[in-house]
């Protein structure tokens with residue numbers, strides 16, 4: 001994978017998961033988190049919420065890095081039309097896990113790739129369905145006693161200890177972790193930001 005530019009991709013995110021998903025593709029990054037209000041506007045659909053927040057994060061950083069490609073993203077968990085944010089205390093984590101237990105929910109990630117100077121910007125949203133097993137009270141209390149739920153949408157990490165709760169995933173696993181890698185790479189290629197370089201034989 002090769003950048004078509006002298007500038008690195010700027011990741012407008014403080015999420016270590018997003019950074020990891022991109023660096024494992026061999027992409028060189030600058031990390032510049034965006035400070036934007038993440039409160040969703042009332043009445044917006046989940047797709048509109050994640051697209052708006054991803055665009056806000058990317059645009060904020062595009063103002064500071066006008067010569068570079070910038071990527072912003074946002075992930076939410078939605079159960080029965082209700083957005084579950086990041087739990088702030090064990091009580092909230094317990095009620096989120098009770099709500100997800102034995103049922104199917106959706107994870108939406110919106111992402112924006114943009115370049116200020118070139119006047120280019122693409123925003124997409126991807127949905128993944130996640131099926132949880134029925135959780136016992138003991139399992140919920142054990143999991144909320146770990147560090148994991150607190151900086152994650154919906155209060156769990158599919159890539160960590162939370163995997164024990166996940167029976168089935170329909171769609172992109174990486175999308176649940178915070179970035180749909182397949183679609184993001186496709187977008188970077190379509191914008192001419194990166195290209196796949198063949199090995200010399």
Ligand SMILES: Cc1cn([C@H]2C[C@H](O)[C@@H](COP(=O)(O)OP(=O)(O)OP(=O)(O)O)O2)c(=O)[nH]c1=O
Nearest residue numbers: 013014015074075152153156157158176177178
């Ligand atoms: C459902 C789920 C979410 N998450 C994480 C991904 C995101 O980091 C987080 C959702 O919060 P976001 O607001 O999308 O991202 P963030 O606050 O971590 O970073 P930034 O706003 O700076 O980009 O939840 C997991 O890591 N694993 C999971 O299984």
